[in-house]
Amino acid sequence: MAAGDIATSREVYVAFAFAAADLLVEVDEDGAIVFAVGAAMALTSKPARALTGQPxxxxxxxxxxxxIDRALNRxxxxxxxxxxLLHTPGGPGRPNKPVALAGYRHPDRPGHRLLALTHAAALEVPEENRTPIGHLLSREDFSVLARRMMDEGSVGADTDxxxxxxxxxxxxxxxxxAAAGPVKADEFMAELGDRLKAVSxxxxxxxxxxxxRYGVIHSPSVTASSIEAALTDLVAAFLPGDQPEPVKSATVALDAAGISSEEATNALLYSLNRFSQGEEVNLHNLAKDVRSRLSDTVGQMREIKEVIDQGRFELVFQPIVDLWTDMVHHFECLVRFPGKSSPFETVTFAENVGIVGNLDMAILNRAINFMRxxxxxxxxxRFAVNLSGRSLSHAPTARRLLSMVAGCPDLRGRMLFELTESAEVDDLPAVNAILQSLRKGGFQVCLDDFGAGSAAFHYLRALEVDHVKIDGAYIKEVRGSNTPTPYLKAIAQLCADLKVGTIAEFVETPETANLLKLLKVRHAQGYLYGKPMQPANIEADPMKGWAVNGLYWQNGLLAYRNQAPQAKPIRFPTVSNG
Incomplete structure (x- = not known):
């Protein structure tokens, strides 16, 4: 076939230009190559003319x-x-070459297919990213590969x-x-890497x-039992006569099995994350729950999506009170789900499977409607709406957020946002840019649960915010005590130096509130000021519904009146310099 024959189809040219292929191939109805042009030597170690006539x-x-056969059938x-994602032979003594294939049915020649091959540089992992002895992929690189294989398996593949x-x-x-010593241990790890890669x-x-804990992506002809047997033999060779703990495994099919690619991929990554974090019962659960297409995880995802789409959740409101004036500064909007005593597990699951953005936007929309x-x-x-760090890290969700907020000029100064850090933020500069857009628009931002987790202080350095909410664990430590902990004092002083407002959560007694005042913490939240609630809808005077649990209206502002006995003044112990 001459090169000019391809030129007869403008669609072919456009398609391949879009593909930016390194190698273009036409395959006939028998699966044989009838034309090839491009960097064949670099990709296949053969010149283009040598490919003609080959399968x-x-x-x-x-x-x-x-x-390849399945792809041609599709x-x-x-x-x-x-x-x-495929591999071409690397030649004697050389590693296989990763390539990406795209293709479709020839528009002009019945039975023929047009293939475009490109060098899949993204699959080439730098040596420094691999484990030093076994040369295995890191968790991050392995997850990327598994995700791509799931994407491939979600479109038209035979599940078997x-x-x-x-x-x-x-x-x-x-x-x-422990038993073999460092040299033998290195030999073991090298052999372990070789055995895992050999079946992958x-x-x-x-x-x-x-x-x-390890992961292997392999063909269906390789069974989990054969992998277990190979590793058991390896352990026996290095621990002869011992009775080591048995190898455990769980296998997941990398196909979507009738669900969307996004659902399947998120469910897969959720399972990988749970496994890599070392949950004690994780493998047992995985063996039961995700061996057949991750159905339970996907089922839970769909259940949460249905709750979101149908709006089957409620907002409750908990007051945050100014410790210096006893005025209500704002209410935090908290979500409640039907049949759930706490939203924590649902929200955490939504974060882990990548659907928390939908949940956050649904809650924001509900809060906006309520404020109007x-x-x-x-x-x-004023009302504060929680946003997960993962929502702000997800560009489409962030754009949706800014679009929704742009339509709320009437809520400037009344709506705040709390950035939760239960999910780590990957790109802090990008998230900070979003936060600054919110602040410039008149919407204050609070960093939630400050002090919890290793990233807390890192967040405060990277993100410009108006308030930080001190994690409740630090407040619980001072219950019944007249002396603040060094950590609580340090956090309060740091925020004062940075001119960032402070909110203490889990404040339950007047004594704790008094102590926080001495530390110059400005705001407090907790059962002392009221549990999360929904105001009574009094049609004649809706604002009366907020006057509960010690809250009352004073000159058009909502204030807090302490109904408990007055706490005795707290004084810090003096330290003698003598």
Whole structure:
């Protein structure tokens, strides 16, 4: 076939220009290559003219043969295949080359397919990112590869032929290190890496996911039991005569099995994260719950999405009071789900599976509508809405947030945002830019749970905010005490030096409130001022519904009256310099 024949189809040119292919190939109805042009030598170690007449599968390693056949069948059915991750032989003594394949049915030649191959540089992991001895992928790089394989398996693949992800727990690693000595232990780790990679896709799809925990992406012809047997034999060779702890494994099919690619991928990453974090019962749960297409995780995701889409949640409001004036500064909007005593597990699950952005935006929309309703539409009533760090790290959700806020000029000065740090923020400068857009628009920002977790002080350095909410654990430590802890004093002083407002949560007694005043903490939240509640809807005077639990209206402002006995003044002990 001459190159000019391809030029007869403008659609072909446009498609390949879009693909930015390194190698263009046409394959006939028998699977043979009839035309090839481009960087064939670099990708396949063969010149383009040598590929003509060869089966298309001959360009790739034998382990990829079944996937090539499935991809060609999908093209025959009219489907466009995008970014199929494969490997071409690297030659004697050289590693296999990662490539990405795209293709579709030829628009002008019945039975023919057009393939575009590109060098998949993203699959080439720098040596410094691998484990030093076993040369396995890091958890992050392995997760990226698993996600791409899930994307591939979610479109038209035969579920019985989908690639598998087997997660392996090998507690005997520690026994080998303790019994064999450092040199033998290194030999063990090197052999372990070789054995895991030997059964993996392309010979390089194995990773270390956590302490003594590993992952392997492999063809369906490789079973979890065979992987367990290979590793058991390896341990026995290094611990002869011992009775090491057994190898445990769980296998997940990398296909979507009738669910969306996004759902399947998020469920997979959720399972990987749980496994890598070393949960004691995780493998047992995974073996039961996710072996058949992650159905339980996806089912829970769909349940939460249904709750969000149908608005089957309620907002309750807890007051934050100015300790210096006893005036209500604002209310925090808290979500409650039907049949759930606490929202914590639901919100955390939504964060871990990547759907918390939908939840945050639904709560924000509900809060906006409430602030414009007769119950919430008062200049003195301000409300804080929680935003997960992952929502702000997700560009589409962040854009949606800014768009929604841009439509609320009437709520400037009345709506605040609390950035929760239960999920780590990856790109702090990008998130800070979003926060500054909110602040410039007239919406104050608070950093929630300050002091909890290793990233708290790092957050305060990277994010410009108006307030920080001191984590309740520090407040609980001073209950019944007249002396603040050094940590609480340090946090209060740091915020004062930075001219950042402070809010203390879990304030339950007048004594604690008195102590916080001495530390110059400005605001407080807790059962002393009221539990989360919904105001009574009194049609004749909606604002009366807020006057409960010691709250009352004074000159158009909502104030707090302490109904408990007055606390005795607290004085810090004096320190003698003598």
């Amino acid at each position: 298309a599968s001959a360009m790739f390693i034998p382990q990829d043969g079944e996937r 093209m025959d059915e009219g489907e466009r295949v995008r970014l199929l 032929q989908a690639y598998q992800l087997t997660m392996v727990e090998l507690p005997a690693v520690e026994q080998v290190r 896709m392309g010979g390089d799809a194995a990773g270390e996911l956590g302490e003594n 309703s007769p119950l919430g539409n008062n200049p003195s009533l």
